[in-house]
Amino acid sequence: MTSVLPAWLQARQQAAQKRYESIPTPKRGDEAWRFANIKQLNFENLSGTALAADPANLISRSVGLESPAAKFVFLNDELVFSESSLPDSVICLPLAEAFEKHSGLVEKHFMKQETRLGSVKYAALHEASVKNGLFVHVPENQIVEGAIEVHHWISGGVTVFPHTLVVTGKSSQVRVVDVFHSVDGETAGLAIAFNDLCAGQNSSLDYVAIQDLNEVSRMISINETSTARDARAKGFVLNTGAAWARNESLSRLEGPGAHSDMLSVSIPDREQEYDQRTFQHHVSEGAYSDLLYKNTLYGHSKTVFSGLIFVDEKAHHTDAYQTCRNLLMTDDCEANSMPGLEINADQVKCSHGSTSAQISDEEIFYLQARGIDPSRARQLIARGFSVEVVARLNDESIEALVLSYIDKKFNGISKN
Amino acid sequence: MSLKINNLQATLENGTEILKGVNLEIPAGEIHAIMGPNGSGKSTLSKVISGHESYIVTAGNILLDGVDLSEMSIDERSRAGIFLAFQYPNEVPGVSNANFIRAALQARLPKGEEIDAVGYYKSLYEKMDLLEMDRKFTGRAVNEGFSGGEKKRNEILQMMMLEPKYCILDETDSGLDIDALKIVAKGVNAMRSPDRGMLLITHYQRLLDYIKPDHVHVMSEGRIVKSGGPELALELEENGYDFLKEPALV
Incomplete structure (x- = not known):
């Protein structure tokens, strides 16, 4: 594919x-990287050469939804x-093609927000390097049944920059699922991904x-969501894979009645x-946001959660909630939580909190008294903890x- | 065939003695009730039989059809045929009732064998109908947001699905209104069988109006101090436990 990039993009990339x-x-010591393992930002261990992979094999391994509205690998x-069975009015194209065919529309929405959660350097690298991904534009009043499913295979050896840009017109609806896989279990790769979600008025x-990379790979993913008046945005991240993953998620509530779920x-x-x-x-008054992050930690693993609810001066009547819950499955794991709140408006309802706990003996006793062995009991409780989200x-x-990815992970843990 | 408790003595981890030599035999086919004042050790007895690890058995043993349970874990005892209906059943967030009971049944199958889903739901729904439980309870997380009565009915549902040899019901009647009590009793009575023994732990005669025991025992300070027929429960209802305070007749 030797397409010429639009001038605006070339300029922005430079x-x-x-x-x-x-x-x-x-x-x-940088506030945005508190508790972070900075060593993970040394990317020199990548070989620089992409491991050879057979696309036909990867396509057959790209198992996803039963009947997706469109599927990309x-x-x-x-x-x-x-493949796609989307209505003609919906634009759903690889980003490389969209840069060419819908340059103006992409430019209007592409990476518009300021990266403010620490990875400004890596957002710049992404912007400079991005070649492909998915562009979805749903016109006014168009409801997309089913979901658009995208599999990103990373062969290892190199850095990839997948980008997902989704724009919904007034009163439209769409669902998009990205799955990040590694081709093999041994080759280290790096993904610096970005997803731009622009929910138009009254849209959903x-x-x-789903991040399921191999355990020598790393990932930085940056999410920026903007939610217009009466729009409803829902973002969900599952981490099961990778040696290290950094997720930065920013949701801007831009109109009254806007609703953002961050899960x-x-x-x-x-x-x-x-x-x-x-x-x-919360930029606008009268908007609602609700964050629920749950971590279940095994082995010597580590999590960091740092969240901020920020209510602008004029954002009266804000409803904003933030909860991070950690379930500690071993004595050697480490969960760090830094919930935060800054309110500059009146009449707001906000709460934030984080908890860390182990499964109690009484909980295990109940399941054991039904004949379930303790390790299975712990797994059922841990799975239930995730299922709630x-x-x-x-x-x-x-x-x-x-x-299915959660169960795959738990099954792997029970074999340890 | 019986659940036989011989001179059972148990302490808390800190050494506090709770059971001070309990002797009790529940033959298959019989229903026994244990009554007694608060703190007499009734609930502890049920937990020790189940194998709860907060209690240390210092003497005596429990035999299930002649098999000593001493070295068996909680889940092994359950699979061997002991069922404890909890006084305060735990919530299990995110695990649906149907999946929970299925996991318990699955634990009883040999490795590699799977529960037949169609047969499972048929059996589950039959029992739920008998307990007048709405079908929506199959999909709801175990005991989460259930009322006290719903939790107790859910215990009986689990008991009916697991078909244990010996059932221990720890204050299943507490917190139930009369209608819920009747429904729970209907479930328990449906489980009556010549092959199954039951132990009801209760404070009140009321439960025994609906589930007729063969024998009634009074527990006090970690021992069974009096045993008799169903009439003993009526006597206790009438006179309370004051007789316990009198010097014991030798």
Whole structure:
């Protein structure tokens, strides 16, 4: 594919490259990287050569929803498969093609918000390097049944920059699921992903990211969601894979009646580390945001959660909630939580909190008294802990897909 | 065939003696009731039989059809045929009732064998109908947001599904209104069988109006101090436990 990039993008990429080079690498002591393992930002261990992979094999391994509205498979940001039964009015294209065919529309929405949760350097690198991903534009009043499913295969050896840009017109509806996989279990790769979600007035936009990379790979994913008047955005992140993953998620509530659900389930094991930073930005009055992140930690794993609810001066009548809950399955795991709240308006309802707990003996006793052995009992309780978040997706088929990755993870843990 | 408790003595981890030599035999086919004042050790007895690890058995043993349970874990005892209906059943968030009971049944199957889903739901629904439980309870998380009565009915549902040899019901009647009590009793009575023994732990005669025991025992300070027929419960209802305060007749 030798398409010529639009001039605006070329200019932005050049500027972004300069920014990337001039911005210093985060260091210990930076507030946005508190508790973070800065060593993970040394990317020199990548071989620089992509491992060879057979697209046909990957396509057959891209098992997802029962009947997706459209399905795309990428290998190292190259499209290798697509099929769609979407209505003609919906634009749903690989980003590389959309840059060419819908340049103006992409430009209008592409990476518009300021990255403010620490990864400004990596957002610049993403902007400078992005080649592909998915562009979805749903016109006014169009309800998309089913979900758009995207598989991103990362062969390892190189860095990929998948980008998902979803724009919903007034009173429309769409659901998009990204799944991040590694081609093999041994080759280290790096993904610096970005998802831009722009929920137009009174629309409904659900986005689900499933991160299931191999345990030597790393991922930075940056999410920016804007929610207009009466729009409903739902973002969900599942972390089961990778050696290290950093998720930054920013949701801007831009109109009255806007509603943002920010959800996450992470199940780290062994030495895995997940570092999540969130920002619920209430720009408009009368908007609602609700964050629920749950971590179930095994082995020597580590999580960091840092969340801020920020209510602007004029954002009266805000409803904003933030909860991070950690379930500690071993004595050696480490969960760090830093919930935060800054309110500059009147008459707001806000709460934030975090908890860390182990499964109590009494809970285990109840299940054991029904004949369930203690390790299975612990697994059932831990799964139930995650299921509570998954159930908020309110879509049977997507819930089943997410649960299949959760179950795969738990099954792997029980074999340890 | 019986659940036989011989000179059972148990302490808390800190050494406090709770059971001070309990002797009791519940033959298959019989229903026994234990009554007694608060703090007499009734609930502890039920937990010790189940194998709860907060209690240390210092003497005596429990035999299930002649098999000593001493070395068996909580789940092994359950699979061997002991069922404890909890006084305060736990909530299990995120685990649906149907999946929970299924996991308990699955635990009783040999490795590699799977529960037949169609047969399972048929059996589950029959029992729920008998207990007048709405079908929506299959999909709800175990005991989460259930009222006190719903939790107790759910215990009986689990008991009916697991078909244990010996059932221990720890204050199943507490917190139930009369209608719920009747429904719970209907479930328990449906479980009556020549192959099954039951132990009812209760404060009140009221439960025994609906589930007729063969024998009634009074427990006090960690021992069974009096045993008799169903009439003993009526006597206790009438006179309370004051007789316990009198010097024991030798």
